[in-house]
Amino acid sequence: MSYIEVNKTKCIGCNKCVEVCNYDAIKVVNGKAVIDYNLCTLCGACVKACPVDAIVIAQVEKKIDLSNYKGIWVIIEYFDGELKNTGFQLVSKANELARASKDAVTAVLVGNTEPAEDELKKIFSEYGVRNVKAVYHKDFTRLITEDASEVLSAQIAQDKPKIVLFLGTIFGRTLAPQVATRVQTGLTADCTELEINERNNLLQIRPTYGGKVLATIETPYSCPQMASVRPNVFVEEKMPIMIEEVKIEKVPVKKRSFISVKNLKKVLMIEESDDIFETPVEEAKVVYCIGLGVGSKEGFDAVANFARQNGAVVAATRGVVDEGWADISQQVGQTGVTIRPELYVSFGVSGAIHHIIGIKNSRKIVAINKDFRAPIFKIADYCIVADLFEVIEKMKNYSLALQ
Numbered sequence: 255m256s257y258i259e260v261n262k263t264k265c266i267g268c269n270k271c272v273e274v275c276n277y278d279a280i281k282v283v284n285g286k287a288v289i290d291y292n293l294c295t296l297c298g299a300c301v302k303a304c305p306v307d308a309i310v311i312a313q314v315e316k317k318i319d320l321s322n323y324k325g326i327w328v329i330i331e332y333f334d335g336e337l338k339n340t341g342f343q344l345v346s347k348a349n350e351l352a353r354a355s356k357d358a359v360t361a362v363l364v365g366n367t368e369p370a371e372d373e374l375k376k377i378f379s380e381y382g383v384r385n386v387k388a389v390y391h392k393d394f395t396r397l398i399t400e401d402a403s404e405v406l407s408a409q410i411a412q413d414k415p416k417i418v419l420f421l422g423t424i425f426g427r428t429l430a431p432q433v434a435t436r437v438q439t440g441l442t443a444d445c446t447e448l449e450i451n452e453r454n455n456l457l458q459i460r461p462t463y464g465g466k467v468l469a470t471i472e473t474p475y476s477c478p479q480m481a482s483v484r485p486n487v488f489v490e491e492k493m494p495i496m497i498e499e500v501k502i503e504k505v506p507v508k509k510r511s512f513i514s515v516k517n518l519k520k521v522l523m524i525e526e527s528d529d530i531f532e533t534p535v536e537e538a539k540v541v542y543c544i545g546l547g548v549g550s551k552e553g554f555d556a557v558a559n560f561a562r563q564n565g566a567v568v569a570a571t572r573g574v575v576d577e578g579w580a581d582i583s584q585q586v587g588q589t590g591v592t593i594r595p596e597l598y599v600s601f602g603v604s605g606a607i608h609h610i611i612g613i614k615n616s617r618k619i620v621a622i623n624k625d626f627r628a629p630i631f632k633i634a635d636y637c638i639v640a641d642l643f644e645v646i647e648k649m650k651n652y653s654l655a656l657q
């Protein structure tokens with residue numbers, strides 16, 4: 255653990271540290287620098303600016319008794335009365351880990367909704383979850399998660415779970431690092447596999463170096479051990495128990511209101527465009543995936559428009575994302591998202607192994623490619639060997655004929 259200290263004997267009250275502090279965390283009082291530990295982020299700017307080396311940041315070894323930490327928590331977002339369904343994939347994985355580590359699984363709902371107890375008991379009994387905690391406050395939001403992270407971190411510090419798992423959604427990706435910082439532990443983001451080893455520690459496995467290497471990360475000296483996992487990496491598995499066995503605990507939030515947005519020094523702009531919460535690729539039931547075969551940005555836009563008219567969510571290959579035609583959040587595959595839609599249709603996608611990894615569990619795969627040797631045909635349920643633009647014209651005519 256790091257801490258910062260001012261050596262009062264050396265300090266000359268020159269104000270240099272005050273000038274460089276971006277967080278207003280230092281004042282000179284009676285000729286000596288005084289640090290506000292609530293505001294200080296340990297960024298070290300003052301240490302560098304001090305002409306007499308009066309400010310130091312030092313490390314102290316944090317000794318914690320790991321045997322006090324028990325249980326696996328799965329954080330699930332619960333906003334506006336809706337549970338994030340992909341959370342049950344993580345719950346199912348947690349059940350598997352719990353069998354190996356002999357721990358209990360707790361689902362921790364975080365959001366702005368008071369839990370509907372009967373409904374939640376029924377849902378969680380299907381997944382074998384006996385303990386459900388609800389951490390909620392009407393002011394919690396999906397995009398600005400400081401408040402939720404404050405409350406959740408305090409609960410973690412009190413209850414001491416051994417493992418905490420987050421879903422890699424917009425909310426989870428924002429919340430998890432804030433919680434990790436507050437409870438002073440590590441976090442492995444975007445894991446593709448989780449295991450328990452012989453020391454009963456969580457192994458956090460994820461691709462690194464652009465997907466070329468699989469790294470296995472163990473956190474043996476700090477707790478909780480934390481990881482996030484993208485939706486659709488794990489499979490949902492039901493494990494029914496009696497409804498009466500499920501206990502819902504409402505975690506009281508003492509503060510009556512949160513004003514973290516107002517407290518922020520500068521809000522640049524939060525633009526809630528129509529598509530910010532548009533169905534993400536990993537949650538879509540119908541995905542049209544666009545590959546380099548479309549030939550240009552114009553070709554991409556034409557197929558993307560066609561997809562939207564058909565109610566499909568647009569995904570892309572890495573080649574297309576590298577060209578700048580699509581956003582990285584749309585990339586499917588080893589270094590993108592993993593999807594399991596009811597229907598996946600590819601337009602000019604070759605089917606490289608790095609791409610197939612992310613789509614192979616789709617329920618029905620339709621591939622359109624003008625080269626009959628394209629590897630995607632090996633896993634497709636329906637293979638259309640043709641020019642993709644001609645196929646689209648035929649599909650348009652077909653849907654017109656149906657109207």
Ligand SMILES: Cc1cc2nc3c(=O)[nH]c(=O)nc-3n(C[C@H](O)[C@H](O)[C@H](O)COP(=O)(O)OP(=O)(O)OC[C@H]3O[C@@H](n4cnc5c(N)ncnc54)[C@H](O)[C@@H]3O)c2cc1C
Nearest residue numbers: 465545546547571572573587588589590602604608624642
């Ligand atoms: C470490 C690593 C990680 C990677 N991660 C990912 C990943 O997450 N996701 C991913 O997608 N890729 C990933 N890749 C890249 C991957 O290997 C392929 O290069 C990429 O998927 C190819 O994209 P594509 O199919 O769009 O393009 P191409 O391979 O160029 O295929 C284009 C296809 O379009 C067809 N075509 C051309 N014109 C037409 C037409 N008019 N009508 C019909 N068909 C046509 C062609 O026959 C061809 O098969 C990764 C690579 C590496 C090395």
